[in-house]
Amino acid sequence: MSRPGRRRLTVCVVYPDLLGTYGDGGNGLILARRARWRGFDAELVQAPSDRPLPGADVYAIGGGEDGPQVRAATSLAEDGTLARRVGEGAVVLGVCAGFQLLGRSFPDASDRPHDGLGLIDLTTRKGTGVRAVGELVATPAPDAPRAAGGRRLPRLTGFENHGGVSVVGPGARPLARVVRGVGNGGGDGTEGAWSGRVLGTYLHGPVLARNTALADLLLGWALAADDAPVGTVAELEPLDDFEELALRAERLEAVDATRPTGWRAVRGRWRTGR
């Protein structure tokens, strides 16, 4: 059991003007509210792309279109704050385009590889098939980060909408194994990736609205004592999440009810590598 080591927290939504296309700004709001509801002094900062990135404890990066994604990666690399703060222990959640740009490289609009930030050992290329669009369900990998008290994260649920194929390198770990949907799409059945306190996923929804355990894991990392070892998760008092749990249950049930059969199932297995 690890008690929170701090009372103050700054959550930064990175470049909502460029990477705000898919509602992922909700992740920042959810983190700030869940901290504040527990009595922490949490500040939510929307960081536009034309200003220096502010120092923060948690950075939430969302999905966006190809052109803005390239611009965001270039600005973040030039700015340097994100990489520096990660070195100092900041928590990062990247979703979709925001996940891809945390990796080593990703494709630009004309399919040329563009340098990512290299904060996760991940390489993304353009997929050859149709875009991955639909509900995505994934079971956290056995070695995925654990919630406070060593509890395993429950199944992850969200909505994916991307054309990229991401391969997790040896310097990072896949976050979860796909149950439904495509995820990373590289044929190994994985979804998302993590390395230290940097975590990326293809799940929109936004992901933390449907997966409050993941939200509290990120908060637990950020609120752990400064001298605690990496991976320490501060134990937070539970919240009354009956609406989030009802939404989770309803979404998971809806996906279970439409299990693919016939050639769709074959195609799905082929794409996810299961």
Next chain:
Amino acid sequence: MTIPSGTRPSGRAGVRAAAACAAVAAVNGLSRALGRGSGTVAGGRVGLALDPGLLGTLATGRRVALVSGTNGKTTTTRLLAAALAGPGGANPVVSNETGANMPAGHVAALAGAPDVPTAVLEVDEGYLGRLLDDTHPEVVVLLNLSRDQLDRIAEVRMLVERWRAALGRVPAPRPGGRGTVVVANADDPMVAFAAGTAPEVRWVGAGQVWHDDAVGCPACGGRIAFPDDGRWACDRCDFTRPGLDAEVVGDELVLADGTRHRIRIALPGQFNRANAGMAAVAALALSAAPADRGPDGGPADVDLVLGRLAAVTEVAGRFSTMTRAGGPVRLLLAKNPAGWTAVFDLLDEAPDRATPVVLSVNARTADGLDTSWLWDVPFERLAGRPVVATGDRRLDLAVRLRYAEVSHDVVDGPLAALDHALGCAGPGAGAEFLGNYTAFADLRRAR
């Protein structure tokens, strides 16, 4: 079933088109008889399958106006049709009024009105290029572009590039011939960039409440700044708001010559005054086209055109009022963050915050399957109002409202939700109903 007189193609092509038209009528009649929808799309699909060139054949010989954009298409189409039709529908106009805005819907509408010389067609954003190529419109109205149904429609910048290519192909208007005038909302940089390739554009400052999809410059990737005076500009290249031919200022349409004209419409909200301004400029452009004169045969007058817009009191049920448990319920449709933001502006036009608001959200194919957009909607603005969440995705709404710190109840079924809201509000009180596309249709069917 005939095709427009004077334009009937001869020979085998004509036989094929006539057969396809007959099929449209037959399938539509069958579809209606079987009670499977209004039949506007089924017949059109069959017609297009028999003759892929049918839309072009049906449009030949007519004056065509197209209306496209993310929000306000259906309303603007209705307003433009009313402006062109004149009092009592003196000049017949055919329009795809049911909102079937893809080619099958256009075919069905045109095939059902073979001798009507003027067509006003609402066009799905993704089909604008096809409609431009097939129907050779005299006027194209481009309202706005923002995120909507991202699982079905392309991201905004992909759409802009497709519009830009298609609009670059349209012919310029010239005396004695038919060309295309584009009426474009200059306040939306995405529309301005797309329309920039067209040979003739009337730029209207119609306003734009939603800038979040237009910060990245579509021309160079720079950053567009939106100052309070509306003259947006890129910080890197010379892309800036075009000079205006007309501007919607409050409830007035201000023309380039400085004259101000009252916009008197029965529809509520600033976004509808903007739609009215766009429709009026489009009606004038169509009247002034060289092929013939105004809708009454004479030169059209802006006040005359604006006066005709007041005849539109609702659009396929939107903005209409129904009575439930003795209380008036206003029905509002909003499909995406920009639309919901505009409707919240409308709610805030009335000072009273005690009227309950019922929110209904579905995520069926026509709505888009992803509900993430709810997190782009500023639901925080509803704080202090009684709010009830319903629709297929009421749990998504409930979670969003929780994090907006808006207290709410969750009720299954739109009528039960309305009754719950009205019951809380007390006898005689009214309510506002806001639904996205199929949620709105669900309520209209259920009542």
